Amino acid sequence: MxxxxxxxxxxxxxxxxxxxxxxxxxxxxxxxxxxxxxxxxxxxxxxxxxxxxxxxxxxxxxxxxxxxxxxxxxxxxxxxxxxxxxxxxxxxxxxxxxxxxxxxxxxxxxxxxxxxxxxxxxxxxxxxxxxxxxxxxxxxxxxxxxxxxxxxxxxxxxxxxxxxxxxxxxxxxxxxxxxxxxxxxxxxxxxxxxxxxxxxxxxxxxxxxxxxxxxxxCHCNEDVNSQLEILAGEVLSRGGILLVPAFAVGRAQQIIYLLQLLVARGKLPRVPIHLDSPMALEATKVYEKYRGQNRLPEEELRSGGAEGTLHLVHTQQESMALNGMSGPAVIISSSGMMTGGRILHHIKHHASDPRNLILLIGYQAEGTRGRALQEGARAIRIHHEEIEVAAAVAVLHGLSxxxxxxxxxxxxxxxxxxxxxxxxxxxxxxxxxxxxxxxxxxxxxxxxxxxxxxxxx
Ligand SMILES: [Zn+2]
Known part of the structure; x- marks a missing residue:
């Protein structure tokens, strides 16, 4: 039976x-x-x-x-x-x-x-x-x-x-x-x-x-590549910082790859992409180890000059160094819904600059800072401090x-x-x-x- x-x-x-x-x-x-x-x-x-x-x-x-x-x-x-x-x-x-x-x-x-x-x-x-x-x-x-x-x-x-x-x-x-x-x-x-x-x-x-x-x-009409090209293109061309709160496993690797592919195709300028999340670093190592199981056009990425754009942030000092950085650049950090993690420090330091863009790329649960921004909040509380958000906020659909x-x-x-x-x-x-x-x-x-x-x- x-x-x-x-x-x-x-x-x-x-x-x-x-x-x-x-x-x-x-x-x-x-x-x-x-x-x-x-x-x-x-x-x-x-x-x-x-x-x-x-x-x-x-x-x-x-x-x-x-x-x-x-x-x-x-x-x-x-x-x-x-x-x-x-x-x-x-x-x-x-x-x-x-x-x-x-x-x-x-x-x-x-x-x-x-x-x-x-x-x-x-x-x-x-x-x-x-x-x-x-x-x-x-x-x-x-x-x-x-x-x-x-x-x-x-x-x-x-x-x-x-x-x-x-x-x-x-x-x-x-x-x-x-x-x-x-x-x-x-x-x-x-x-x-x-x-x-x-x-x-x-x-x-x-x-x-x-x-x-x-x-x-239905995930209809969600062309991730062209949405990202427009959103990232605008912020980088005005010298801003693209801030991406990302889930450390899977989503962070996808957004890195999408950005690098746009660089390789000449659609985005060759700017540094900083990955600042201990768990995302671990996950990226596993993704590298099993590279053969991933869909990656290796040759296109290599010949397009996207190699070397990814900067892995290992220490807290390296992470803090990004606070004073000016654009154009990309910072990818977790957590994905901004409930904790190093992304909060980056938002705190870069949200006041209207040239910058906070790009939400995943589901934002009710009650999270990510959800508040998605719904138009222009200030959020981080570490007991009211942080004004002058940076633009956008949502990238289609990475489910x-x-x-x-x-x-x-x-x-x-x-x-x-x-x-x-x-x-x-x-x-x-x-x-x-x-x-x-x-x-x-x-x-x-x-x-x-x-x-x-x-x-
Ligand atoms: Zn699952």
Whole structure:
């Protein structure tokens, strides 16, 4: 008997956790943290519906915290078996999880200091030692190679183009006399994006678990290259500084590459691009190491003279030296929503100059400084100081790592209707809309499972 149950990312985006039970053996696909609203974050403190030590295997689709961020807690609670993931996923996960542990320590300390907690003292979900314990369980996997697990289960990981190392996972299960295949899409990437390759077509499978972050949205008319050329071109030609708050893993590397490509094509002047974020430096090293897995026109970048434009900022002194710098130049720094990190210092020193531009390139959650700027605020609070923003502010759309509904259907164009498909990893409206489209346009049997729901395959 094969049972599939949903323990997160069910009618919501975060907390991806799926459990497959094959004749009593338990496999878990993704071990994500719930993020966002308080009611979701509180889910991280509830015990899972099954004992961590009762799980026999863990498979991770990619390193994003909403897919991997619960793992150290799961290990702390008793999980001891292998964690299968691609090599870049394992390497990115290490410092993303360490960063996550660090943020939780900070939050707990803040709550204790302010006595804003019913629980005294407030505790972090996990600490760095739990991350190290989890990292010891990782087993690196190659793309597109079948791996036999015990109990008649084998799996393979295929490049889904969402983030370096990201994978969809196909499982082949022998159950009595029958063979059943199940495909977990993970987060599905897009076509023709900077750095990330196109997702490979999904292999035919009996069952499909499909993400739906943008199940009802369209990334239409978003020509990133020409938008960036215009926005960056204007600020650099007037001698200004282009300030980019960027998520350290994935997004920072994409924007560096896009800027360098515009330099190589003669569309932007050859100016220094300063990357000032310890985590982005780590991530950039992993991107360099797995250069072959990235979509990069190496020859064009080299011959166009874009090489040598990137300046990595290693020390705090180097970072502070950028405070007195004059343009034209680019500073890329995290955090992406300006909730913390070195970007705050750069904004503080350069926001008063109307020649400069603050360019928002990712999602800005409610309540963040990034969101305030996006909505037109002309002053923000940084380190207890009111900072006036005379610099221009612009939003660059189109760098999302998730396929929209057109791209999801394109991705599935050669995929015959499965016995059943389960739409997950989307807000309720997005998940239901995509399930409806799969039924109406592709003749799929599709549903959006609810938290804790179980199905017999
Ligand atoms: Zn993701």
């Amino acid at each position: 094969i049972l599939l149950s949903f323990h997160g990312a069910a009618r919501t985006v975060t907390g991806s956790r799926y459990l497959l039970e094959v004749n009593g053996r338990r496999l878990m696909i993704d071990c994500g943290m719930f993020q966002g609203l308080k009611a979701l974050r509180e889910q991280n403190w509830k015990p899972t519906a099954f004992e961590p030590r009762s799980v026999d295997r863990m498979l991770l689709t990619h390193a994003h915290i909403d897919h991997s961020g619960y793992l150290p807690r799961f290990v702390r609670e008793g999980y001891r078996s292998a964690v299968h993931a691609t090599s870049p996923t394992a390497e990115l996960a290490r410092f993303m999880l360490l960063d996550s542990a660090h943020l939780q320590m900070e939050d707990a300390e803040f709550l204790n200091r302010k006595r804003k907690t019913k629980h005294s003292p407030a505790l972090p979900l996990y600490v760095a030692d739990d991350v190290e314990a989890a990292m010891k369980l990782f087993r690196p996997e190659e793309y597109d190679s079948w791996k036999q697990l015990d109990s008649g289960v084998s799996f393979r990981m295929l490049n889904v183009g969402h983030l370096l190392g990201s994978a969809m996972i196909q499982l082949r299960i022998q159950d009595g006399g029958r063979s059943v295949t199940v495909l977990f899409s993970g987060d599905v990437g897009r076509y023709g994006m900077p750095i990330n390759p196109d997702p490979v077509p999904p292999p035919e499978s009996d069952y499909l678990v499909l993400e739906s972050t943008y199940g009802d949205r 790592g998730h396929a929209d509904h057109h791209e999801l259907l394109k991705w599935l164009s050669g995929f015959p209707p499965p016995k059943s498909s389960f739409v997950t990893h989307g807000e309720e409206a997005q998940a239901l809309a995509l399930a409806g489209r799969l039924q109406a346009e592709r003749g799929f049997s599709a549903q959006a499972p609810e938290m804790g729901q179980q199905f017999t395959l």
